[in-house]
Amino acid sequence: MLVELGPRSYVVQVVSGRQDSFAGFVRSALDATWAGRSCRRALLVTDRNVAPLEGPFRAALENLGIATSLSVLPPGESTKSLDCAADLFDELVRIRADRHTVVVALGGGVIGDLAGYVAASYARGLPLFMVPTTLLSQVDSSVGGKVGVNHPRAKNIIGAFHQPVGVWIDTESLKSLSDREYRCGLAEVIKYGVILDADFFAFLEQSVDAILAREPAALRHVVAHSCQLKADVVSKDEREETGLRAVLNFGHTVAHAIESVAGYGGRYHHGEAVAVGMVVESRLAENLGWIDSATTARVEALVERYGLPVSAPELDRDALIEAMTRDKKNQKGKIRFVLPRMIGQVELTDSASEADVREALRVA
Ligand SMILES: NC(=O)c1ccc[n+]([C@@H]2O[C@H](COP(=O)([O-])OP(=O)(O)OC[C@H]3O[C@@H](n4cnc5c(N)ncnc54)[C@H](O)[C@@H]3O)[C@@H](O)[C@H]2O)c1
Numbered sequence: 342m343l344v345e346l347g348p349r350s351y352v353v354q355v356v357s358g359r360q361d362s363f364a365g366f367v368r369s370a371l372d373a374t375w376a377g378r379s380c381r382r383a384l385l386v387t388d389r390n391v392a393p394l395e396g397p398f399r400a401a402l403e404n405l406g407i408a409t410s411l412s413v414l415p416p417g418e419s420t421k422s423l424d425c426a427a428d429l430f431d432e433l434v435r436i437r438a439d440r441h442t443v444v445v446a447l448g449g450g451v452i453g454d455l456a457g458y459v460a461a462s463y464a465r466g467l468p469l470f471m472v473p474t475t476l477l478s479q480v481d482s483s484v485g486g487k488v489g490v491n492h493p494r495a496k497n498i499i500g501a502f503h504q505p506v507g508v509w510i511d512t513e514s515l516k517s518l519s520d521r522e523y524r525c526g527l528a529e530v531i532k533y534g535v536i537l538d539a540d541f542f543a544f545l546e547q548s549v550d551a552i553l554a555r556e557p558a559a560l561r562h563v564v565a566h567s568c569q570l571k572a573d574v575v576s577k578d579e580r581e582e583t584g585l586r587a588v589l590n591f592g593h594t595v596a597h598a599i600e601s602v603a604g605y606g607g608r609y610h611h612g613e614a615v616a617v618g619m620v621v622e623s624r625l626a627e628n629l630g631w632i633d634s635a636t637t638a639r640v641e642a643l644v645e646r647y648g649l650p651v652s653a654p655e656l657d658r659d660a661l662i663e664a665m666t667r668d669k670k671n672q673k674g675k676i677r678f679v680l681p682r683m684i685g686q687v688e689l690t691d692s693a694s695e696a697d698v699r700e701a702l703r704v705a
């Protein structure tokens with residue numbers, strides 16, 4: 342599928358175990374860019390858990406005549422930091438990278454966001470390939486060009502929009518992914534159903550066993566359909582300017598507060614925080630009269646059936662609300678939420694008062 346962005350358009354290729362075609366994909370994606378055939382060097386960025394998968398990707402790049410250096414970082418959310426970005430800048434300087442040096446992010450959303458941010462900033466922009474290896478990064482973070490790192494008190498607050506030149510998704514790379522990380526990806530998948538596609542939400546309700554068992558056909562549908570939904574949104578509102586792209590932030594006002602209060606790499610991984618966030622924000626919509634209690638119950642039930650948390654009772658409520666006051670979506674000092682009007686449709690609003698938010702968090 343294509344993410345249509347005029348001169349920055351790119352292909353999202355979804356395969357199952359076709360590593361041999363990666364080199365051809367890179368060649369044709371690079372040929373479509375201004376940097377084209379002059380790309381002779383690459384920095385392949387990964388983490389320790391994913392490093393066992395890097396060999397064929399490095400070999401493919403080398404076979405294309407692209408001399409490839411490898412940076413292996415510690416796994417986990419705390420790697421999405423300015424310190425780790427600085428390490429990658431050091432490496433790019435060391436290998437004398439120039440604007441024809443390609444950055445390849447092989448890993449989950451942490452590696453994609455971090456390496457993407459480095460690619461966006463170094464020499465004011467290097468060509469970037471995303472090779473996502475978690476379900477979450479395959480259905481969400483590898484597509485759309487949001488890259489960045491965390492500030493200790495504000496999630497993703499340092500970043501850029503920098504579209505990749507290509508996204509290579511091999512669903513077979515998920516074979517080594519833990520069940521916990523697999524479920525994290527399913528939180529963002531459920532999100533797509535709530536925000537954009539009631540039929541997809543119903544499919545997720547009907548296919549719990551097949552999806553949790555990672556049945557290949559169900560998995561491919563989940564990945565390809567999620568990417569298509571995201572690609573359509575990003576094509577229409579690349580930089581979150583019209584309000585459309587903001588729909589992808591359903592559950593995230595609360596989720597990002599949970600992550601920064603609990604600590605990056607702490608008790609809640611991003612997908613788990615999004616799971617809690619979707620339940621709390623559905624309850625908020627219900628309390629505002631936007632949806633009925635049956636709709637909230639449907640969201641909560643699906644989150645639970647996929648083995649994801651629905652509450653974070655141990656986190657301090659004042660700290661959560663304080664963290665929400667630093668959310669990127671806020672305007673004129675008001676916290677903004679993306680809330681459901683029904684399954685398949687959401688709206689951005691600043692109409693929730695602090696008391697409303699507190700009430701929605703009360704039972705969470
Ligand atoms: N840019 C965006 O649009 C966007 C969208 C959603 C999420 N995100 C960001 O993505 C991050 C979360 O991404 P994530 O859930 O992929 O987390 P992650 O990158 O931390 O990966 C989760 C864990 O899985 C391991 N792993 C990765 N691939 C593996 C594989 N194939 N086999 C075994 N282990 C593997 C990693 O080493 C890590 O320990 C968060 O920082 C979130 O903010 C960004």
Ligand SMILES: O=C(O)C(=O)C[C@@H](O)[C@H](O)[C@H](O)COP(=O)(O)O
Nearest residue numbers: 481485487496497586589590593669
């Ligand atoms: O791509 C987007 O836009 C999203 O909102 C996708 C989210 O799942 C993702 O977590 C994203 O990183 C959040 O963006 P942010 O702008 O709120 O930091």
Ligand SMILES: [Zn+2]
Nearest residue numbers: 529593611615
């Ligand atoms: Zn997310």
